[in-house]
Amino acid sequence: MHALEPVDILQQYWGFEGFRALQEEIIRSVLAGKDTLALLPTGGGKSICFQVPAMAMEGIAIVVSPLIALMKDQVANLRKRKIRAEAIFSGMSFRDIDRILDNCVYGGVKFLYLSPERLQSELVIERIKKMKVNLVAVDEAHCISQWGYDFRPPYLKIVDLRALIPDTPVIALTATATAEVVKDIQEKLAFRGTAQQVYQKSFVRSNLSYSVLQEENKYGKLAQILTNVRGSAVVYVRNRRKTKEIAHYLAKRKISADYYHAGIPTATRDLKQEAWTENRTRVMVSTNAFGMGIDKPDVRAVVHMDLPDNLEAYFQEAGRAGRDGQKAYAVLLYNQQDKQQLERNYELAFPEISEIKQTYQALGSYLQLAIGGGEGQSFDFDIIDFAQKFQFHPVKVFNSLKALEQVGLIILTEAVFIPASLRIKVNKDTLYDFQLRHPKLDKVLKVILRSYQGAFKDYVKLRESQLARSLSIPKTELQRALLLLRKEGIVDYVPQKENPQIIFLHERLPIEDLLIDQQLYHFRKNRYVERVNKAISYAETVRCRQQQLVGYFGEEDSEKCGICDVCLGRHKAEVNKDEFERYKTKIHRLLKREELSLGEIVDSFTSRHENKVLQVMEYLVDEGFVEKEGESFKWSKE
Numbered sequence: 001m002h003a004l005e006p007v008d009i010l011q012q013y014w015g016f017e018g019f020r021a022l023q024e025e026i027i028r029s030v031l032a033g034k035d036t037l038a039l040l041p042t043g044g045g046k047s048i049c050f051q052v053p054a055m056a057m058e059g060i061a062i063v064v065s066p067l068i069a070l071m072k073d074q075v076a077n078l079r080k081r082k083i084r085a086e087a088i089f090s091g092m093s094f095r096d097i098d099r100i101l102d103n104c105v106y107g108g109v110k111f112l113y114l115s116p117e118r119l120q121s122e123l124v125i126e127r128i129k130k131m132k133v134n135l136v137a138v139d140e141a142h143c144i145s146q147w148g149y150d151f152r153p154p155y156l157k158i159v160d161l162r163a164l165i166p167d168t169p170v171i172a173l174t175a176t177a178t179a180e181v182v183k184d185i186q187e188k189l190a191f192r193g194t195a196q197q198v199y200q201k202s203f204v205r206s207n208l209s210y211s212v213l214q215e216e217n218k219y220g221k222l223a224q225i226l227t228n229v230r231g232s233a234v235v236y237v238r239n240r241r242k243t244k245e246i247a248h249y250l251a252k253r254k255i256s257a258d259y260y261h262a263g264i265p266t267a268t269r270d271l272k273q274e275a276w277t278e279n280r281t282r283v284m285v286s287t288n289a290f291g292m293g294i295d296k297p298d299v300r301a302v303v304h305m306d307l308p309d310n311l312e313a314y315f316q317e318a319g320r321a322g323r324d325g326q327k328a329y330a331v332l333l334y335n336q337q338d339k340q341q342l343e344r345n346y347e348l349a350f351p352e353i354s355e356i357k358q359t360y361q362a363l364g365s366y367l368q369l370a371i372g373g374g375e376g377q378s379f380d381f382d383i384i385d386f387a388q389k390f391q392f393h394p395v396k397v398f399n400s401l402k403a404l405e406q407v408g409l410i411i412l413t414e415a416v417f418i419p420a421s422l423r424i425k426v427n428k429d430t431l432y433d434f435q436l437r438h439p440k441l442d443k444v445l446k447v448i449l450r451s452y453q454g455a456f457k458d459y460v461k462l463r464e465s466q467l468a469r470s471l472s473i474p475k476t477e478l479q480r481a482l483l484l485l486r487k488e489g490i491v492d493y494v495p496q497k498e499n500p501q502i503i504f505l506h507e508r509l510p511i512e513d514l515l516i517d518q519q520l521y522h523f524r525k526n527r528y529v530e531r532v533n534k535a536i537s538y539a540e541t542v543r544c545r546q547q548q549l550v551g552y553f554g555e556e557d558s559e560k561c562g563i564c565d566v567c568l569g570r571h572k573a574e575v576n577k578d579e580f581e582r583y584k585t586k587i588h589r590l591l592k593r594e595e596l597s598l599g600e601i602v603d604s605f606t607s608r609h610e611n612k613v614l615q616v617m618e619y620l621v622d623e624g625f626v627e628k629e630g631e632s633f634k635w636s637k638e
Helices: 005-015 025-030 046-056 068-080 094-106 118-121 122-128 154-162 181-189 216-226 242-251 266-277 311-318 336-351 353-368 383-390 394-406 430-437 438-452 463-471 475-487 518-540 545-552 577-593 598-603 607-622
Strands: 035-039 062-063 085-088 111-114 131-140 172-176 196-200 206-215 232-236 259-260 283-288 301-302 330-336 376-380 409-410 418-425 460-462 491-494 502-504 626-629 632-635
Touching: 005 025, 005 046, 025 035, 025 046, 025 196, 035 181, 046 062, 046 131, 046 172, 062 154, 068 085, 085 094, 094 122, 094 259, 111 118, 111 353, 118 122, 118 154, 122 154, 131 154, 172 181, 181 196, 206 545, 216 242, 216 301, 216 330, 216 383, 242 259, 242 283, 259 266, 266 283, 266 607, 301 311, 301 491, 311 518, 311 545, 336 394, 336 518, 353 383, 383 394, 394 409, 430 438, 438 463, 438 475, 460 577, 463 475, 475 491, 518 545, 577 598, 577 632, 607 626
Parallel strands: 035 172, 035 196, 062 111, 062 131, 085 111, 131 172, 206 330, 232 283, 232 301, 259 283, 301 330
Antiparallel strands: 376 502, 409 502, 418 460, 418 491, 626 632
16 A cells, blocks of 8 residues: 555645546556546646656656657646656756766655657666666657657657666556557557556536638637637637738727747746736737646637648647636637648748758758767757748648657757856965966856855856846846856856757758658658648538537547537528528628728628628529639629
8 A cells, every 4th residue: 555545645746636537547547557648638738647647756757758848848837736847958068967867866866857859868877777767758749659640750769768667667658549550559569468548538628619610701700709818818810921810900999919939038928928827918829839738727718820731730730729618618719711721831830851861961061960879969950940941831841850869860840948057166375376366257256155055166157138237238148148157167168048949850961861751751742631631621521510520530420519500500691582682682782892802801791791792702602693703703604
């Protein structure tokens, strides 16, 4: 019997009275030493399922996660609960990694979060052998499957841990996995015979109303939705430029909004996220960079301005609405341009193999990496600068890098913030002498000595912005001074990092040795097309939205939800004969005068007739009365 029951641990550290559906069964399975797969939709409380049993057992839990932001977020949350946790990810210095691993072996750390590529490091493997590992948790486990939408080759190496710690159970967790991906996860992680359990919570969200609205004037419709649905909201868009554009559009209409994407500095992103979490900002307009690890229960609406290229991503993002169990809305604004855009994206998503090789060669030049060098090294990487320097299409560059990632040559991480660190290398007498001779740098050193007592003994983490404010100088000027102190041999200074990282998992190859399995590449291409077609089908099929979504994940026998646009009949517009003739006459009069967009035609009628106007227009186009030219319509048949 364990010293503390799982529910006691839950109450002591998390302050919850009881578990959510399936959590306790999953925890009991892990504590019984069984390999366990937990499929819980977004907001289903996945982290509790491995954190509680790890706390109930002696030793340390290793958590593998591909998302640095998510790792940092979970480590911060555990530390808030007075639970010792550490994370090792790309871009960290050898010194920091070595210190953390030492603490994990000897220092009572309960959770070690690792990015999957770190499991290939000899240093990490050797230290794991010395740890008492009580559990291996594999988060975002769908990344292990080539059948999935987010395959990451380093995940295939996780199974090697089993040889090091053969008696340690594995728990795999994901929010989105089709039946074939579920099977693949179990195989790739070598789940043990009968000693394995699969727990799947229904994907049905009874409080969440899904709608697909055929819409030409998306901005206007968005403002209307946010006026009608009060409370916190997320608006997802495909590109960074639109995040700012739409946030400004909403602000002009007195709707409190801000924008968020991976190109914004980390500190600014954190402030934006905090304002939204605390309801000082009502609407966050974002790329898919926003949302991972955010547990805000009272989001009332998630609106997608563009159709994602797979239902896994859509389901996960839409599922951020209504985690508190109260009524919430997931709305997709869709039109034929979305379909065309997805078809265009396909061309960019799978560059020619010759283009992938060209990108790989240029990457070596850009990073000044010799043939045969680079293995295990991590580099700051600015994808826009790289694309401009070699006159490549940025989207093709990104997808070429993803293809190289899937071959197992490199990893491209998200932006990672690692604070600056500093240690004073000289003794007090030498430092005093230096300060007398360099009065300008003396001011900087005095503030450092006053703010960071331990800088003579060990590396201290510098808060550069705060330090610059104390000195009343710009941060860039402070950084120049610190680099000068490093050059003079007075300090060892490691500047802060804030960029995405490129990691070379393999030495740089000559271009003729770069082999890409064409058959596998075409398999991924075909899977991508299948997923895109499923997403388009979801938007265009008049069938209960929830039934379609959960059916995609293998729940074939679910009931109609009763609250989506289809179940409520919003897509229908019963038009009687008199109404039809009236609408047709008015549309005829409008289009004989001038060509108009669909939005302009709809706006010529009162808003309550919008669905009927759309149905009449659909008939007039189908029967050849009206023709579309570009974005406009004209009357073509008398």
